Amino acid sequence: MDGGYKPIFQRKRAAGRLPSAYPQRREVAVGSVVLGADNPVAIQSMTTTDTSDVEATLAEIRLLEEAGCELIRVSVPDEKSAHALPAIKKQMRVPLIADIHFQPKLALAAIAAGVDKVRLNPGNIVTRDRLEPVARELAKHKMPVRIGVNAGSIAADLKPLYRDDPVAAIVKSAHRYIEMLESLGVHQIVVALKSSDVPVTVEAYRKFAWESDYPLHMGITEAGPGIIGASRSAAGLGLLLAEGLGDTLRVSLASGVEDEVVVAKEILSSLGIREFPRLIACPTCARQEFDVIATAGRLQRTLLSLKVPLTVAIMGCVVNGPGEAAEADVGLIASGGSFTIYRDGAIAQRANSLAEAEAAFRRQIALAAEAYANKSKMAVRDG
Numbered sequence: 001m002d003g004g005y006k007p008i009f010q011r012k013r014a015a016g017r018l019p020s021a022y023p024q025r026r027e028v029a030v031g032s033v034v035l036g037a038d039n040p041v042a043i044q045s046m047t048t049t050d051t052s053d054v055e056a057t058l059a060e061i062r063l064l065e066e067a068g069c070e071l072i073r074v075s076v077p078d079e080k081s082a083h084a085l086p087a088i089k090k091q092m093r094v095p096l097i098a099d100i101h102f103q104p105k106l107a108l109a110a111i112a113a114g115v116d117k118v119r120l121n122p123g124n125i126v127t128r129d130r131l132e133p134v135a136r137e138l139a140k141h142k143m144p145v146r147i148g149v150n151a152g153s154i155a156a157d158l159k160p161l162y163r164d165d166p167v168a169a170i171v172k173s174a175h176r177y178i179e180m181l182e183s184l185g186v187h188q189i190v191v192a193l194k195s196s197d198v199p200v201t202v203e204a205y206r207k208f209a210w211e212s213d214y215p216l217h218m219g220i221t222e223a224g225p226g227i228i229g230a231s232r233s234a235a236g237l238g239l240l241l242a243e244g245l246g247d248t249l250r251v252s253l254a255s256g257v258e259d260e261v262v263v264a265k266e267i268l269s270s271l272g273i274r275e276f277p278r279l280i281a282c283p284t285c286a287r288q289e290f291d292v293i294a295t296a297g298r299l300q301r302t303l304l305s306l307k308v309p310l311t312v313a314i315m316g317c318v319v320n321g322p323g324e325a326a327e328a329d330v331g332l333i334a335s336g337g338s339f340t341i342y343r344d345g346a347i348a349q350r351a352n353s354l355a356e357a358e359a360a361f362r363r364q365i366a367l368a369a370e371a372y373a374n375k376s377k378m379a380v381r382d383g
């Protein structure tokens with residue numbers, strides 16, 4: 001009775017990807033980040049500031065970079081924003097993507113500013129004559145472009161089809177734009193087929209992935225605030241990632257800008273696709289001996305900005321505490337009114353107050369991170 005069972009998670013196709021039955025994606029380089037083929041699924045996000053305010057935009061970019069964002073998009077709604085692009089680009093560590101709607105001249109300005117990729121919306125720069133000047137410059141500068149199909153801005157002539165079959169309309173919109181771009185000499189293309197409806201999004205990506213080998217920028221658009229958007233994104237993206245699809249992810253949250261990166265990392269690391277720091281905390285109950293939720297909240301930012309993939313556990317009592325804490329790289333548990341800090345499965349320190357325990361926990365995390373980084377350096381040297 002087990003003939004149909006095929007494990008998804010036992011093997012990776014390559015570091016940062018799960019196996020896939022779909023045709024392999026072609027490679028497209030976005031600055032220093034290569035998408036497609038066996039390259040790891042990259043994390044991207046978008047700023048929320050007025051792009052013409054260079055300092056405010058750079059402040060958000062720094063937060064995103066610090067959180068581990070690998071590609072950053074800014075909106076370019078007007079000429080002022082386009083003029084700000086060179087100054088922004090100069091001060092960034094990761095590739096910059098310009099998000100363009102309605103106005104081909106803003107795409108031309110972004111290309112001239114030297115961004116690493118342009119996103120175009122086939123729902124609002126629709127016709128060949130409007131696309132042609134942009135395509136010519138993209139081809140001349142060998143600059144990649146993302147076709148960002150979005151159910152909320154589907155082209156007027158595809159709306160009747162969209163009402164009958166939204167998946168067909170979204171996929172058709174992408175193919176139609178690809179054909180126009182290819183005929184104008186553009187082949188460095190990334191495709192997104194987004195809807196706020198999870199099944200529609202999932203089926204659009206699955207259908208398109210059988211029909212084309214361009215790399216996929218994945219997301220559930222306008223997923224909502226905080227935990228609502230995170231859950232919706234995890235449901236949709238999890239399904240697609242489990243099939244080995246997705247070359248870059250953007251989690252669209254109505255939430256703090258770094259939250260998108262935290263959720264994207266969590267989706268990827270929960271599926272074992274990429275390795276990032278993991279925070280385990282018990283949900284708490286009447287047995288908890290200290291405020292686990294508040295403690296996890298205080299430590300979350302420090303933990304998630306670690307550059308090494310440590311697993312850290314915060315547990316409220318002895319029921320599951322010792323087991324989880326010993327499994328983690330660093331663990332904190334309370335039992336019988338005192339605290340124990342574990343490192344690499346062994347007791348590293350004890351403390352009598354929460355303040356003392358938290359300080360010791362942070363110290364052990366720093367030591368574990370240093371040890372991990374040294375071990376990686378030695379492995380690179382010896383390997």
Ligand code: SF4
Nearest residue numbers: 282284285288316317
């Ligand atoms: S570890 Fe203890 S406090 Fe936390 S949920 Fe389990 S039983 Fe409750």
